[in-house]
Amino acid sequence: MRGCMPARRFSHECRNMKKFITGNDAVAEGVRLCRTQIVAAYPITPQTPIYEKLSDWDACGELGGRMMRMESEHSAMAACLAASLTATRTFTATSSQGLALMHEMLHFASGCRAPVVMACVNRSLAIPWGFWSDQTDTLAQRDTGWIQIYSENNQEILDSVIQAYRIAESVLLPCMVILEASFISHFMEPVEIPEQDLVDKFLPPANLPLRFDVERPAFIAPVVNQTEYRDYRRLSQEAMELSLNVIDGIDHEFDGIFDRKYGLIETVDTEDAELVIVTSGSITSTARVAQVRIREKGFKIGLLKIRVFRPFPSEILREALKHVGKIAVIDRNISLGSEGIFCSELKAALCDGPAGSKIQGYLAGIGGTNVSPELIERIAFDAFNREHPTVRSIWMT
Amino acid sequence: MDDIEVTPSSTGRPAEIMRSGHNACPGCAQAIAMRLILRTLGGRTIVVVVPACAAIIAGQFPRTSLNVPVFLAAFETAGASAAGISNALKYKGQDDIIVLALAGDGGTFDIGLQSLSGAADRNEDFIYVCMDNEAYMNTGIQVSSATPRYTWTGTTPTGNPRRKKQIMEIMAAHRIPYAATASIGFPEDLMRKVKRAKEMRGTRFIHLLSPCPTGWKMAEDLTAKIGTLAVETNIFPLYEIEDGLFYRINHYSRGLPVDDYLSLQGRYDHLTQKEIHDIQAETDRTWKDLQAKADRGKY
Numbered sequence: 142m143r144g145c146m147p148a149r150r151f152s153h154e155c156r157n158m159k160k161f162i163t164g165n166d167a168v169a170e171g172v173r174l175c176r177t178q179i180v181a182a183y184p185i186t187p188q189t190p191i192y193e194k195l196s197d198w199d200a201c202g203e204l205g206g207r208m209m210r211m212e213s214e215h216s217a218m219a220a221c222l223a224a225s226l227t228a229t230r231t232f233t234a235t236s237s238q239g240l241a242l243m244h245e246m247l248h249f250a251s252g253c254r255a256p257v258v259m260a261c262v263n264r265s266l267a268i269p270w271g272f273w274s275d276q277t278d279t280l281a282q283r284d285t286g287w288i289q290i291y292s293e294n295n296q297e298i299l300d301s302v303i304q305a306y307r308i309a310e311s312v313l314l315p316c317m318v319i320l321e322a323s324f325i326s327h328f329m330e331p332v333e334i335p336e337q338d339l340v341d342k343f344l345p346p347a348n349l350p351l352r353f354d355v356e357r358p359a360f361i362a363p364v365v366n367q368t369e370y371r372d373y374r375r376l377s378q379e380a381m382e383l384s385l386n387v388i389d390g391i392d393h394e395f396d397g398i399f400d401r402k403y404g405l406i407e408t409v410d411t412e413d414a415e416l417v418i419v420t421s422g423s424i425t426s427t428a429r430v431a432q433v434r435i436r437e438k439g440f441k442i443g444l445l446k447i448r449v450f451r452p453f454p455s456e457i458l459r460e461a462l463k464h465v466g467k468i469a470v471i472d473r474n475i476s477l478g479s480e481g482i483f484c485s486e487l488k489a490a491l492c493d494g495p496a497g498s499k500i501q502g503y504l505a506g507i508g509g510t511n512v513s514p515e516l517i518e519r520i521a522f523d524a525f526n527r528e529h530p531t532v533r534s535i536w537m538t
Numbered sequence: 539m540d541d542i543e544v545t546p547s548s549t550g551r552p553a554e555i556m557r558s559g560h561n562a563c564p565g566c567a568q569a570i571a572m573r574l575i576l577r578t579l580g581g582r583t584i585v586v587v588v589p590a591c592a593a594i595i596a597g598q599f600p601r602t603s604l605n606v607p608v609f610l611a612a613f614e615t616a617g618a619s620a621a622g623i624s625n626a627l628k629y630k631g632q633d634d635i636i637v638l639a640l641a642g643d644g645g646t647f648d649i650g651l652q653s654l655s656g657a658a659d660r661n662e663d664f665i666y667v668c669m670d671n672e673a674y675m676n677t678g679i680q681v682s683s684a685t686p687r688y689t690w691t692g693t694t695p696t697g698n699p700r701r702k703k704q705i706m707e708i709m710a711a712h713r714i715p716y717a718a719t720a721s722i723g724f725p726e727d728l729m730r731k732v733k734r735a736k737e738m739r740g741t742r743f744i745h746l747l748s749p750c751p752t753g754w755k756m757a758e759d760l761t762a763k764i765g766t767l768a769v770e771t772n773i774f775p776l777y778e779i780e781d782g783l784f785y786r787i788n789h790y791s792r793g794l795p796v797d798d799y800l801s802l803q804g805r806y807d808h809l810t811q812k813e814i815h816d817i818q819a820e821t822d823r824t825w826k827d828l829q830a831k832a833d834r835g836k837y
């Protein structure tokens with residue numbers, strides 16, 4: 142190993158083997174394997190280990206790209222999108238306050254159709270201050286025109302980073318890959334690190350449109366009139382809609398090469414289910430355990446994981462849930478004054494669906510509180526026994 | 539103009555990057571400055587503008603007055619956006635393309651200061667020109683931290699109580715390779731400085747005083763004269779700073795009374811004798827301080 146690698150770091154020799162790594166390290170592995178050309182970042186807990194890992198590789202000459210050590214997340218996103226428009230493959234990572242600070246630039250990146258890829262580690266937003274998992278930070282960015290992929294575990298987050306570049310560069314929209322603080326960012330799991338040549342096969346060298354061409358000068362992001370504004374928004378919406386199929390196709394292609402696929406959503410035992418629990422992110426893993434236990438007790442319960450939140454896979458969800466009488470949505474997030482955000486979105490998608498499903502929201506895990514299999518069982522039995530859903534999501538403690 | 543080499547066109551005259559038909563008010567110094575700066579830098583330039591008069595001067599879709607790539611970035615991101623482009627160019631090995639950031643005083647002294655400071659700290663490779671018209675003119679006429687003391691603006695109707703922020707000292711404190719002031723009253727000096735900046739690498743900063751007929755409530759044909767008087771009264775001396783330490787004064791003024799400059803502008807109509815006296819005293823002090831720095835020479 143190179144002399145400059147600090148001793149406390151893991152060696153990343155033996156790339157073909159499974160490695161026991163954190164979710165943050167899995168993100169960094171993905172960024173390196175994708176031959177990312179510009180990384181612009183700023184530290185924030187719990188994302189910082191991604192930034193440090195990439196810095197280590199940069200110091201050893203193994204990153205291949207250029208690191209920009211920025212003075213804020215706002216500037217990090219400004220630099221990423223400007224570099225992306227200069228036809229380079231870009232990456233940044235952030236969490237909570239940093240993502241909130243970036244908000245303005247998220248709109249810029251999508252408006253400019255810059256295929257920036259960003260890892261967001263879900264962390265509770267101040268106030269009160271906290272460091273733990275809560276999805277409200279990324280869900281609050283749902284209207285910024287970014288594709289959002291929520292990952293359940295360390296393997297999935299690595300794979301999602303690789304897929305994200307293909308997706309973003311295919312539809313020219315920025316893509317956020319999302320992992321939760323602590324449960325994914327800092328927990329270690331065995332992760333298969335794909336071989337570089339396979340990644341290269343899946344993700345060809347960056348071939349982005351060069352927006353700043355001195356031979357063919359153009360004014361990028363000028364002031365437009367009302368109808369032009371409307372027409373640009375419409376084009377972005379069309380690209381979002383188009384990306385549903387693209388994400389699915391890329392996932393299949395990924396499966397063909399790496400033998401792993403995730404889908405826009407994933408269903409478990411939903412065919413005969415009387416109740417389906419809907420989850421996202423790391424809670425899904427726990428819900429898998431609870432779902433099996435409840436089945437063993439003789440109840441017809443299924444599980445549905447929403448992986449892609451933007452674009453929202455409304456049609457696919459309608460199809461998957463068309464025969465289901467009761468649905469329980471678990472949200473580790475809240476839109477204050479309304480309810481859990483996945484719950485709202487699902488209600489909107491199914492509102493005039495064929496089944497007239499009864500959808501009950503549950504708030505669980507907010508602020509990074511633990512969601513145990515027992516808690517999910519309580520949610521399931523509450524939903525089984527409830528005649529009419531409450532207007533708002535129910536707080537689970 | 540003899541020592542000013544600019545990119546020649548096929549006619550032998552300097553190639554103009556900026557076309558006629560821009561959106562500036564009549565008599566606007568920024569439009570003149572943009573034309574001079576761009577023709578000195580030439581066509582292999584990428585321009586980052588942020589919301590400012592420069593962005594409007596550059597045109598509204600589908601028209602543009604600039605014949606080089608332009609990016610209208612977010613208000614507070616001139617430094618970070620220019621840095622993103624220059625890093626991408628470096629990654630691609632395109633070192634011959636110049637990145638030019640054009641921002642106003644609000645986008646530089648106020649909302650863009652953090653992004654500029656970050657970029658200057660990293661010594662990012664671009665030329666940054668702050669076109670200082672001493673208030674938020676693009677939104678009307680509102681006070682900024684570049685507005686001089688006692689100046690009328692729409693948000694300081696009885697005169698600005700604050701003093702003008704010393705942006706050159708801030709940039710010098712970053713120890714960037716090159717920082718210079720320029721005034722539209724001295725176009726050769728401006729072009730020489732742009733040319734000098736073009737030959738250097740790293741963060742290069744030019745603070746350009748940009749008389750604004752609309753916001754300064756002055757006659758449209760006085761732009762050059764007022765730009766000259768700003769220097770000749772020592773309100774806005776012309777100097778360069780290398781590596782944040784070495785000061786050189788480029789023009790020793792005639793030391794005209796500040797009132798010669800102030801009295802031509804409606805934004806100072808309300809000044810009392812005491813206020814004019816205060817401005818004179820502060821101008822004298824600042825000029826002395828600058829001379830002392832320049833006298834140190836290189837060490």
Ligand code: SF4
Binds near residue numbers: 561566567671
């Ligand atoms: S407001 Fe002033 S600076 Fe802006 S375009 Fe008009 S004259 Fe120029």
